[in-house]
Amino acid sequence: MTHPFQCIATVQLPGRDEYLAAACGPKVFLVNAGKGEIASEWSASSLTTATSNGNDDAAGTSERPAKKQKTSNAASHAPNIIKLTVSLSQQYIVAVTDDKVIHVFEITGHGELKALSQRCMPKRPCAIQVLPDNATIICADKFGDVYSLPLLPSDAALTQNASPGAEHVDVMKTDEATFKPSATNLTVHTERNRKALEAQMQQKNFSAKKEPLKFEHKLLLGHVSMLTDVVFATRQVDGKQRSHIITADRDEHIRISRAPPQSHVIEGYCLGHSEFVSKLCLIPGTDILVSGGGDSWLGVWDWPSFKLRRKFDIRAAVLDTIRQDAEVSGADKTDTIKKADKDVVVSGLWTAPFANAKGKQETALLVACERRPSLLIIPISRLMLKKDESMTQTRVGHSVLDVTCIGDSVVLSLDTRSAGPGRLQPMKLFQSSGNDKGAVDYERDEEMDAKLKCLTKSSTDAHADDKALDELLYGVANLRKRRGWGDDAGGTQVDPSDTKRDDNGTEAMDVEDDLTVHKP
Amino acid sequence: MAGPPNKRQKRDDKQEGQMPQKKFYRQRAHANPFSDHDLTYPETPEAMNWGDHYPSYVATVPAAVPKDDPVATEDGNDYGVPRMTKQVEVADIGCGFGGLLFALAPKMPETLILGLEIRTSVTEFVQEKAKALRVQHSPESVPGGYQNVSCIRANTMKFLPNFFAKAQLSKIFLCFPDPHFKARKHKARIVSTTLNSEYAFVVRPGGRVYTITDVEDLHRWMVEHFEAHPSFERVEGEELEGDEVLKVMTTETEEGKKVERNGGTKYVAVFTRLEDPPWP
Numbered sequence: 001m002t003h004p005f006q007c008i009a010t011v012q013l014p015g016r017d018e019y020l021a022a023a024c025g026p027k028v029f030l031v032n033a034g035k036g037e038i039a040s041e042w043s044a045s046s047l048t049t050a051t052s053n054g055n056d057d058a059a060g061t062s063e064r065p066a067k068k069q070k071t072s073n074a075a076s077h078a079p080n081i082i083k084l085t086v087s088l089s090q091q092y093i094v095a096v097t098d099d100k101v102i103h104v105f106e107i108t109g110h111g112e113l114k115a116l117s118q119r120c121m122p123k124r125p126c127a128i129q130v131l132p133d134n135a136t137i138i139c140a141d142k143f144g145d146v147y148s149l150p151l152l153p154s155d156a157a158l159t160q161n162a163s164p165g166a167e168h169v170d171v172m173k174t175d176e177a178t179f180k181p182s183a184t185n186l187t188v189h190t191e192r193n194r195k196a197l198e199a200q201m202q203q204k205n206f207s208a209k210k211e212p213l214k215f216e217h218k219l220l221l222g223h224v225s226m227l228t229d230v231v232f233a234t235r236q237v238d239g240k241q242r243s244h245i246i247t248a249d250r251d252e253h254i255r256i257s258r259a260p261p262q263s264h265v266i267e268g269y270c271l272g273h274s275e276f277v278s279k280l281c282l283i284p285g286t287d288i289l290v291s292g293g294g295d296s297w298l299g300v301w302d303w304p305s306f307k308l309r310r311k312f313d314i315r316a317a318v319l320d321t322i323r324q325d326a327e328v329s330g331a332d333k334t335d336t337i338k339k340a341d342k343d344v345v346v347s348g349l350w351t352a353p354f355a356n357a358k359g360k361q362e363t364a365l366l367v368a369c370e371r372r373p374s375l376l377i378i379p380i381s382r383l384m385l386k387k388d389e390s391m392t393q394t395r396v397g398h399s400v401l402d403v404t405c406i407g408d409s410v411v412l413s414l415d416t417r418s419a420g421p422g423r424l425q426p427m428k429l430f431q432s433s434g435n436d437k438g439a440v441d442y443e444r445d446e447e448m449d450a451k452l453k454c455l456t457k458s459s460t461d462a463h464a465d466d467k468a469l470d471e472l473l474y475g476v477a478n479l480r481k482r483r484g485w486g487d488d489a490g491g492t493q494v495d496p497s498d499t500k501r502d503d504n505g506t507e508a509m510d511v512e513d514d515l516t517v518h519k520p
Numbered sequence: 521m522a523g524p525p526n527k528r529q530k531r532d533d534k535q536e537g538q539m540p541q542k543k544f545y546r547q548r549a550h551a552n553p554f555s556d557h558d559l560t561y562p563e564t565p566e567a568m569n570w571g572d573h574y575p576s577y578v579a580t581v582p583a584a585v586p587k588d589d590p591v592a593t594e595d596g597n598d599y600g601v602p603r604m605t606k607q608v609e610v611a612d613i614g615c616g617f618g619g620l621l622f623a624l625a626p627k628m629p630e631t632l633i634l635g636l637e638i639r640t641s642v643t644e645f646v647q648e649k650a651k652a653l654r655v656q657h658s659p660e661s662v663p664g665g666y667q668n669v670s671c672i673r674a675n676t677m678k679f680l681p682n683f684f685a686k687a688q689l690s691k692i693f694l695c696f697p698d699p700h701f702k703a704r705k706h707k708a709r710i711v712s713t714t715l716n717s718e719y720a721f722v723v724r725p726g727g728r729v730y731t732i733t734d735v736e737d738l739h740r741w742m743v744e745h746f747e748a749h750p751s752f753e754r755v756e757g758e759e760l761e762g763d764e765v766l767k768v769m770t771t772e773t774e775e776g777k778k779v780e781r782n783g784g785t786k787y788v789a790v791f792t793r794l795e796d797p798p799w800p
């Protein structure tokens with residue numbers, strides 16, 4: 001089995017060679033795409049792993065079930081890279097590993113990766129971006145919060161974090177750390193509060209003090225929901241730049257806040273999704289934001305006015321691949337198609353430039369759906385129309401994990417774990433000359449393919465088994481809510497907010513400190 | 521388990537206009553604000569059917585959908601809900617059995633007041649009580665005739681912006697919120713730095729947030745967090761004179777009455793929503 005590249009990114013220094021950064025398990029490779037050779041390589045090691053929280057005493061007891069143990073087991077392997085991003089200056093790479101650590105690298109003149117810092121966040125980051133100032137990282141986490149950190153920590157902070165394995169950090173909100181729960185039976189007057197206090201006293205860690213994070217950080221904003229994506233959006237108003245942070249959550253919200261130092265101001269919400277939102281994508285040069293998630297359509301928003309311009313239906317396209325799969329495997333079609341609505345799970349949105357018939361540059365939106373072996377290509381001009389649903393569907397044979405543009409090539413990272421070669425598939429986009437003139441066509445980019453061969457040799461493999469890979473690569477569908485626990489309106493059945501089930505939810509919350517999806 | 525059939529049966533047995541009995545609507549005290557309850561909530565505030573809750577305030581002339589609405593698609597952005605003559609302006613978050621709501625309603629007969637409560641049967645109790653009070657009292661006998669008060673089931677920590685548009689509210693009450701003593705549960709508190717931004721979003725500049733609790737630590741926590749938030753400022757002393765709802769809040773909630781019976785202290789704080797700063 002070959003380990004796919006779970007994240008890829010491009011480093012494009014003007015006047016220098018172009019590099020492709022690719023993460024394979026715990027490793028990052030930097031490939032000189034001009035020369036076609038690996039320039040450098042780095043691997044995360046479990047040494048740098050910090051435990052998820054300071055007090056591990058209760059691990060394995062009934063209070064800390066499965067999930068906790070899994071984290072400790074995972075720590076014995078090298079942590080996997082889950083996010084990879086490049087600063088606008090093309091000077092730095094930021095990687096996140098699944099042990100919640102943010103790694104910052106400098107890219108030196110010869111394409112070497114120089115590890116600068118490692119900072120362990122209190123909760124698992126789910127989206128990360130270096131702001132256009134090339135000095136600030138914003139990081140959204142599973143607990144619903146967005147933090148900013150300096151890209152390069154100050155010297156003082158660095159020395160404090162110097163010893164590997166010493167980063168036992170937990171909640172970073174210092175204001176919470178100063179809160180001492182000192183309620184006694186004297187200060188509690190109602191039965192309700194007395195019971196709550198008793199119950200909470202009985203739990204361990206009642207007054208467990210949180211160690212605040214030792215490095216500089218700011219809490220910018222937060223949702224009481226799992227965050228799934230964050231983008232930084234800037235536009236001109238009256239000749240001045242206005243910057244925003246746009247966040248998406250599992251509870252169908254897209255929130256538009258001002259950027260720091262005014263990130264406490266919420267400007268508005270783009271509401272309309274009826275399932276989780278998993279991805280956001282700004283269309284360059286426009287005020288258009290595209291969102292995707294568990295709905296069978298993409299949201300096309302005019303984000304400054306919070307208006308939904310249209311829902312772009314992708315159900316038919318996804319159904320198509322499902323139908324074809326069913327034909328191949330001989331599975332019962334009606335059954336698979338019935339499930340299809342639930343199967344539309346947008347796992348990736350990207351933009352890529354292409355040349356139109358007149359040689360002018362246009363933009364296309366690329367859409368990946370989780371575990372679907374194709375990529376949808378939609379010219380932005382079509383996305384803006386009211387009705388036209390036509391798009392190009394490339395059958396790439398394997399599910400698309402990540403996409404990056406390098407030169408005039410669009411590189412897809414594919415899950416070819418059992419098929420072997422072809423983990424990276426470079427292609428070129430161009431305007432169709434066929435019947436559907438507006439559509440985008442594609443062809444394989446053989447030249448780039450040859451350059452990237454160095455990366456797809458087996459030397460870039462990593463330890464993998466199917467289950468672990470699935471867990472690493474396909475988490476988006478798990479965001480879907482289980483609905484219909486009981487007929488609430490009727491009220492005669494079990495109220496989920498009022499049952500043992502809910503107690504379990506509360507426990508899980510304590511154990512993981514996360515707004516976790518409680519799997520059935 | 522909530523609402524075993526006989527309890528439910530007894531709830532249904534009452535005649536129209538008869539007051540609901542609390543004992544048939546009791547429910548386990550704590551609900552987890554993080555789990556996916558089977559909640560119903562509108563996709564957006566425009567999709568909320570307020571007509572069900574305030575039937576007297578439904579506009580008689582139905583709203584016409586502008587034919588040339590640039591946003592309208594096949595799916596429609598016309599949600600088919602009736603247009604209202606008034607919008608909700610006062611929200612009691614975690615209203616419990618609604619004591620404050622029913623005390624406020626006649627004092628603000630021109631204002632729509634809404635309780636938001638996460639527990640199903642408690643919500644139902646408040647809804648039933650509002651209906652009964654409407655039957656028992658005409659607007660001639662009691663100002664507003666309780667037509668201006670209702671309650672919905674909601675997890676306000678997640679879904680406030682699904683119900684209210686920017687700056688829609690003039691007042692929010694947070695009365696005797698669950699204390700969540702445990703240190704690790706602070707994100708579960710109904711007041712936090714990040715959640716306060718959502719309150720600031722739905723409250724208009726000049727509007728007020730009222731808090732009351734008998735747990736001193738929680739009081740300090742709420743004060744610290746609202747004061748630390750750039751969109752809020754504490755209101756004290758003279759500025760509170762003449763704020764009649766403050767008095768009502770201190771005496772009329774169910775929890776407040778219990779605290780009084782037990783001789784406890786009630787800690788009150790009021791905050792005003794400031795204007796947003798100019799863009800930098």
Ligand SMILES: C[S@@+](CC[C@H](N)C(=O)[O-])C[C@H]1O[C@@H](n2cnc3c(N)ncnc32)[C@H](O)[C@@H]1O
Nearest residue numbers: 553614615616637638675676695696773774775
């Ligand atoms: C201690 S009671 C206070 C009730 C009432 N305000 C009073 O003073 O009598 C707190 C109430 O908040 C409700 N609650 C807790 N979390 C909530 C949430 N996230 N959304 C809505 N209601 C919530 C609880 O169900 C409970 O009824």
